Amino acid sequence: MRSSKWLLPVRLLLIYQVLLLLHHQVAGEESHCTSVAGMVKLLDLEAQLIDNLEDYAVELEKKLETVRRSITTLRLENDKARSSTEEYLSNPLNSFSLIRRMNRDWIIWQLYLDDSVGVSQVERIQELREHMPTHTDVEEAVSALDRIQHTYGLKVSEMTHGLLNGKQYNVSLTVLDTYAMAQILFDQENYLAAASWIYQSVVLMEVYSLAAPLQISKNEVRMFYAETLLKLNQNADALKVVNIALADNPQDIKLLLKKSEIETMIRTGANIAHPVKVQAQAQTAEPSAYQMGCRGQFAPSADSKLHCLYNRTTSPFLMLAPLKMELVGLDPYMVLYHDVLSAKEIKELQGMATPGLKRATVFQAASGRNEVVKTRTSKVAWFPDGYSPLTVRLNARITDMTGFNLYGSEMLQLMNYGLGGHYDQHYDYFNTINSNLTAMSGDRIATVLFYLTDVEQGGATVFPNIRKAIFPQRGSVIMWYNLKDDGQIDTQTLHAACPVIVGSKWVCNKWIREREQLFRRPCLKKRM
Template sequence: MKKRILLFAVTLIAAGLGPLPVKSQDEGEQSHSTSVAGMVKLLEVEAQLIDALKDYAGELEKKLQAVRSGIASMRQESKRAQDSMEGYLSNPLNSFKLIRRMHRDWTLWQIFMDEPVGLTQVDSVQELREQMPTSTDLEEAVTALDRIQTTYGLTMADISSGILDGRQYNVSLSALDTYAMGQILFDEGNYASAAGWLYQSLVWLEDKNNRLPAPVEVSKGEVQAVYAETLLKLERHADALTVVNIALEGDKRNDIKMLLKKSEIETLIRMGPNTIVKAPTLKSTSTRVGEYERGCRGLFPSLSTNRKLHCLYNSSNSDFLRLAPLKMELVGLDPYMVLYHDVISASEISQLQEMATPGLKRATVYKSSASKSVVVKTRTSKVAWFTDTFNELTERLNRRISDMTNFELLGSEMLQVMNYGLGGHYDKHYDFFNASSATNLTQMSGDRIATVLFYLTDVEQGGATVFPNIQRAVFPQRGSAIVWYNLLDDGETNPQTLHAACPVLVGSKWVCNKWIRERAQLFKRPCLKRGK
């Protein structure tokens, strides 16, 4: 596998393009796949690349037309000479022209043939390479698609055909797509999933109607070689031998390589029994379905089954709500959790998105061991932060949050606007901090007493906020907001608030959240533990 990657890099260098840039997060890794809004510019870059390729084709066509025109003219003169060679050459004018053509014209044609075509377009592509995804981006995209497949229990065959959780979409994966999935998962040691994707690549290549353009085509023999190697890693020796035998019947160019592999597998089979591993190509590679996965799949009990929960117009939290009460739905009592409906308008949502898009950055998580916020695989989204006094909209939203929660916002964190990308998620976590490793900010402003989460968009599939310990799942509804308490009445942290953002299956998920600190709630919740 490393040899294939090295060969690819050498090919790029030989073509004068060089390898794609490799950037660390500190150097500005763009993490393209972690935000739908962030990926929009990739479509713009791709459009520019296609234009450059089109212009390159135009330059080739000009050169090709010149060659064909020259051929037609020269062929006509040559045919006249071929009909009577001696008669043709007996005329001194013909003889002179022949010698001149052979000495001068063909030298110029050789120079013309050697002349590179489309250098301007090649330079344009080179300039755009800085904006293209890196190997890290591709690995993150593979991980995201694998996360979607396992979390929602989807089959690889369905995903390849464009069927996502029972819905058919007008898109499918090619052999190149599924082969890339298999290659990268193989390199990561996820052999079971890799085998499933490589199998789908072979299924695609079996269809004679499917064609790949020459520069990017992949041979069936190459895929079969990697698939056999993957089956060997799974100790499915007999299956690997079958794949090798099929490859030997098809692609004769791989005979020596495949014969050596066949000999190796036969030796392994003779040395020990073949371990049968259930094929991973039909169902999710993970058979265990936890509470998190059940919540993401919408399998938690409906809120309507709990008679203690109800809906009402909240008009008591503030004087303003007496004039304009908010629609509130009680979601849970431990922790206290309410869902507000139609609490943020479409124009406010649009303005927030416009404000956030230019400054979206990869979301991070604070690590006490490192004493700083770092990028982690368990949180894939992009965020933008806004101070309470950033503009009239942020001031208005903060007043509304105060009305919704009846809390003071002094000392609380800034508004955070987030956009999730390909399989964007935030794994199971708590919003409160560990008091024993509290930062100066936590010691000064207190812990996060409550979380307010606005849903700025509907999400076609997936993207729920799930609370595994209490079997609650809230699916995004544009204009709604969920509020929950992270601390108990005595100020202790509440483990029932464990929650997660499920992977986005289809859609662009935008949210805005506010973490409210406890110190300012001295008179709002006087029963909080002393010393907090």
């Protein structure tokens, strides 16, 4: 007995698999777009899927070749019979052969045609399904592009054609890309952004056409554009879009009904959307200090006391091997060290971290736990101080730079940022007294942040309250104090990691705790 699944047309089965994929969630799933290193395996996975599709094409070609060859043979016999029908059928051998063919051969052909091509390829997609991005991954990727566009004030039309922050790249988005952006932003009720992206889909569809099975109709795109405009209470513009669509398809029932609906809304003054939501999405305000910092728009510091020097005094070792130090700010104290890491050390750190990268979390006071949040999109790996000779050297170097005792401080944290990777504005200190977080070793007195890579565009560390921005430089280190001399928190240390536009941003940081600095920084207030 043939299994019923073989009777399901391959196209329907493929659609079924895709729909399952969109809703499939693996327990403990890692986000694909929050780390460039983590996305590398997606290219390998895509290569496997392309190979699988090629295998499907080969099977189709074999079946097509068999069918075409048989058609030639069958037609020759049939043409021969029809050219002299009576003579042909008068021969008992021909009559028998015809009856046998019609009774048996065409049943075999029916079974052959019914035998689906590509079943094994569909099963292969099923096997790879759990490794593919889910709908949640696509949503995160959409949010990342929207974050880049909003933070840096980019034009959607320029992004579509590969112009990012003034630099042209040899890449562009397809109709399917811009349409997916619009759909998800629409679902998120971000109608203003959705309208910009769906308009790009309309423009692209006038120039490019999609081949089966991925094609979408102009009507579908235009209808969605009209729906988006209605959500923005732009009823007259929505009617124009529908009328343009009707010019190509004057008898389309859906378009005619939509036109009637919009005309009624215009006559009655009815609106679909809530005005408050629309106003909330308007982005007409001046850029915030954070956005200005990310865009490199902070004015240079006018403090003439700030300067560069060789640090020879923080530790005895620096007398032999001084470090190039740039004094960035005094309130809070902030210094930038140059050429701290070698290329070999950077490569080793990246190699250590890549296999164990996990989605970064943030401590939530309300729940008392570390949780995945949308305000921090990167992947991290943690390493104890004595993990390897390199981590030992790195911690010794931190001691040389800061003069602090690292006993009781946190482990080294390596991070890789992915598509639009960022960490929204935050403080590094906990500001919690008598809690489990600070009871043993105190609060985070200082932060040391290593930049392991240059970043082609974006990815700056911005301090909006003091209007300073540090852009990643391979091998450099930024260090600042999170607490004042009396041990109180310093709200001037508010900072953020700007979204990466282009590049792979790798950093390594160390949070130094205050308890062991009692004699290193004796002016700190003593806590019980």
